Amino acid sequence: MSTNEWLGFNTKSAVNHMFKLMLIEDDETLFKEIEERLTQWSYQVFGIEDFGHVFEEFIKIKPDLVIIDIQLPKFDGFHWCRMIRNHSNVPIVFLSSRDHPTDMVMSMQLGADDFIQKPFHFDVLIAKVQAILRRVYNYNTERIELKTWRGATVDYETNTVTYENETIELTKNELFILKQLIEHKNKIVSREQLIRSLWDDQRFISDNTLTVNVNRLRKKLDELRLGQFIETKVGQGYIATDEGTI
Incomplete structure (x- = not known):
């Protein structure tokens, strides 16, 4: 297996x-x-x-x-x-x-x-x-894709992010949040949009839970020196910045 x-x-x-x-x-x-x-x-x-x-x-x-x-x-x-x-x-x-x-x-x-x-x-x-x-x-019903962001490779199949020969592993929630942000890179993704995407119905989840997941994602990305590029826009949401060189 x-x-x-x-x-x-x-x-x-x-x-x-x-x-x-x-x-x-x-x-x-x-x-x-x-x-x-x-x-x-x-x-x-x-x-x-x-x-x-x-x-x-x-x-x-x-x-x-x-x-x-x-x-x-x-x-x-x-x-x-x-x-x-x-x-x-x-x-x-x-x-x-x-x-x-x-x-x-x-x-x-x-x-x-x-x-x-x-x-x-x-x-x-x-x-x-x-x-x-x-x-x-x-x-499993979708084509597995590799995404690139600021020189890092995000692998949706293995839940990993690789940058300069270093690799971290994400949980499914962390991967889903990163996926949403990099697919809308340089654009603000609202907290409400992330909550709806993650849990289908925002009535069933607290706002604090999203904050914890984003903070944990940033902490892991810090190991690759990428955490700073997930920015908080107070009162609006989050944004994954990209220089457009990839």
């Missing part, structure tokens, strides 16, 4: 694939309710029996998307998110009954794709799962 197949970004289609979802939730009643709703949408749902070996189960299941609670027995959801992110770019959605803003910030900094506050409406969960799966795996 190739690396891209393991990461789930090369061979699956949102149209004809029965997606495998890993639900890491220790509340048995809530787990069964979520499982029932997701199963109605033809998703395969896998749970966890031993919360001390979540990562081992992740390796075994090879899910297409992970839904994980923050408060878990033995280790919290942040711990398992770090371990998963060290090996895979699979989409991750956090669930949390805590309402502290730092939980959302932490989840985004760790590379999560979304954050859902408990209690939540099941239609919201389904809509978010569908939007993420469509956004991530629909790349």
